Amino acid sequence: EALRTYPALFRAGVVGPDGFPDLLTGQRNIHLAADKWFKHVWNKANAIRDRDTRLRAKAFVVGFLTHGAGDMYGHTFINHYAGGPFDVGQNAVKHLVIEGWIAHNGPQPVNWSISVTGIEQFLIDVFLDGSRDGDLHGLLTEPGGHADGVWTVTSWLSRLKRGLNAQIAWY
Numbered sequence: 153e154a155l156r157t158y159p160a161l162f163r164a165g166v167v168g169p170d171g172f173p174d175l176l177t178g179q180r181n182i183h184l185a186a187d188k189w190f191k192h193v194w195n196k197a198n199a200i201r202d203r204d205t206r207l208r209a210k211a212f213v214v215g216f217l218t219h220g221a222g223d224m225y226g227h228t229f230i231n232h233y234a235g236g237p238f239d240v241g242q243n244a245v246k247h248l249v250i251e252g253w254i255a256h257n258g259p260q261p262v263n264w265s266i267s268v269t270g271i272e273q274f275l276i277d278v279f280l281d282g283s284r285d286g287d288l289h290g291l292l293t294e295p296g297g298h299a300d301g302v303w304t305v306t307s308w309l310s311r312l313k314r315g316l317n318a319q320i321a322w323y
Contacts, residue, residue, distance in 0.1 A: 153207060154207040154208070154210040154211040154214065155211055155214060157207060157211070158207065158208050158211035158212075158267075159211070159263075160265050160266050160267035160269075161208055161211040161212045161215070161266075161267055161268065161269075161270075161271065162211045162212065162214060162215040162218075163215060163263075163264070163265065163266045164212055164215060164266040164267055164268050165211065165212035165213060165214060165215020165216040165217075165218070165219070166215040166216070166218055166219050167215075167219070167266065168182075168215070168216050168218075168219025168220065168223075169182035169183055169186075169189070169216075169219065169220075170219070172216070172275070172279055173275070173279035173280055173306045174305060174306055176305065176306075177279075177292070177305070177306040177307065181291060181292060181307070183223070185291065186220055186223075188291060189291060190216070190217055190220055192278065192287060192288065192291060193213050193216055193217075193278050194213055194217070196209070196274065196277060196278045197209035197210050197212075197213045197274070197278075198210075200274065204270070205270060205271065205274065208270045208271045208274075209271050209274045212268070212271055212274075212275075230247055230250055230251060233246070233250050234246035234247045234250055279306065280306060280309070280310065281310065281313065288310070289310060289311075289314060292306060292307040292310050
């Protein structure tokens with residue numbers, strides 16, 4: 153029902169960790185801890201009480217999970233023909249050429265329309281506001297957060313807001 157009613161939300165979800173909440177957080181945090189993130193977004197969608205908002209969020213989340221399933225196959229496929237996982241240099245060129253060839257010769261989408269209408273607060277809660285959600289704060293800071301010296305804009309803003317909220321509470 154969610155997919156039939158909100159296909160544009162599903163397609164927005166398919167953008168997945170390549171675009172939500174931002175490219176660096178997706179590549180450094182979500183891709184490296186996909187199972188934890190997929191459980192997090194699924195559980196958040198299921199916890200929504202309003203039926204229509206829950207259906208909207210589920211359409212997005214199913215798209216997000218579909219991206220993950222595609223990555224499991226696609227990255228393995230590309231890595232095989234490129235001679236290994238993406239690495240800057242000649243291997244990166246192989247990855248880009250193979251991915252470009254597949255994109256050019258594969259089936260082309262008929263409808264590219266995407267939307268996040270009606271799930272704006274859900275997206276903030278799920279991806280951005282780690283100041284209120286301890287689970288999200290942990291997801292934003294590991295494995296690609298401060299533990300290995302790489303801070304994403306999203307994790308930095310979440311930490312900043314968490315600190316400001318603590319100071320406000322203290323005052």
